[in-house]
Amino acid sequence: MAVVESVLDHVPEPLRAVLIKHRELLKFAVVGGTTFVVDNGIWYLLKLTVLEAKPTTAKGIAIIIATIVSYVLNREWSFRTRGGRERPHEAALFFLVSGVAVVVNLIPLYASRNVFNLEVPHVSLLVQEVADFASGSVLGMLLAMAFRFWGFKRWVFPDELGDRRGEDAAVGNERRVRA
Template sequence: MAVVESVLARVPEPLRSVLVKHRELVKFVVVGSTTFVVDNGIWYLLKLTILNTKPTTAKAIAILIATIVSYVLNREWSFRTRGGRERAHEATLFFLVSGVAVAINLVPLYMSRYVLNLEVPHVSLFVQEIADFASGSVIGMLLAMAFRFWGFRRWVFPDELGRKRRETTTDDAPTTVPRH
């Protein structure tokens, strides 16, 4: 039994039915949570050290690294039953959608810092850091995540290309999980 199925087996009904029905979204959120940690870890490492005067640049670098991690995890896990394009074409589409998402992710941080002036010396360092986190890692990330999920399903890993793949794959998860 795969990890996902063993976790689902412990979840009570009716939540289990919802999770099984939206399995792809749940996997996408798990990948997103993982890349959220990667993104913020790298962002704060850069922002608090070598790029302390360039938080937007530090965030862009962190997002790019997290996007590479995201591609691998989404390709091999979240959307593994979709797609079917040539790998280079699929990767190009993935990074184009992700590039737009990077811009979407950076807009709230840019607005916070440079339009609302939520930066030192206009506010305290504490307020600046809270504003950076809220705008760059919460608002921006949620907007970008919604766009990515839609874009990945629509263009990068379209279901119609995955039908043949699912028909030939024998290790797909069952639609229901047995109770224990």
């Protein structure tokens, strides 16, 4: 039995039906949370040690590693019942959508700094940092996450029958029969 199914067995029925209906979105969110931790963990590890003088380089390395982790987890877990494309084509589309999502993520931060002038000397350092976090790490991330989910479902992992779709349907039918 998969981890998701064992967790769902402990959820009350009305909520369980909603979670099952949106299973793909939940898995995508778990992958996003995991890669958020990977990204920030590697970034802080690098910028507080070997790349102390180069925080942007450290962030770039962290983003690349987190994006690779995201591809593997999304392909093998979140969207494993989708697909049908050859792996190089799928990977190219994944990294293209992820690249556009980086731009989407940066738009609120750019607006905060350059449109609303929420930066020193116009505001205090505290206001600048809170605005950066809210616009870059919260709003930007949420917009990018919504774009990625849509883009991944639409182009990277389309709802064409993949090799494992039949296996998942059989497991789901077996669970319904047992219940």
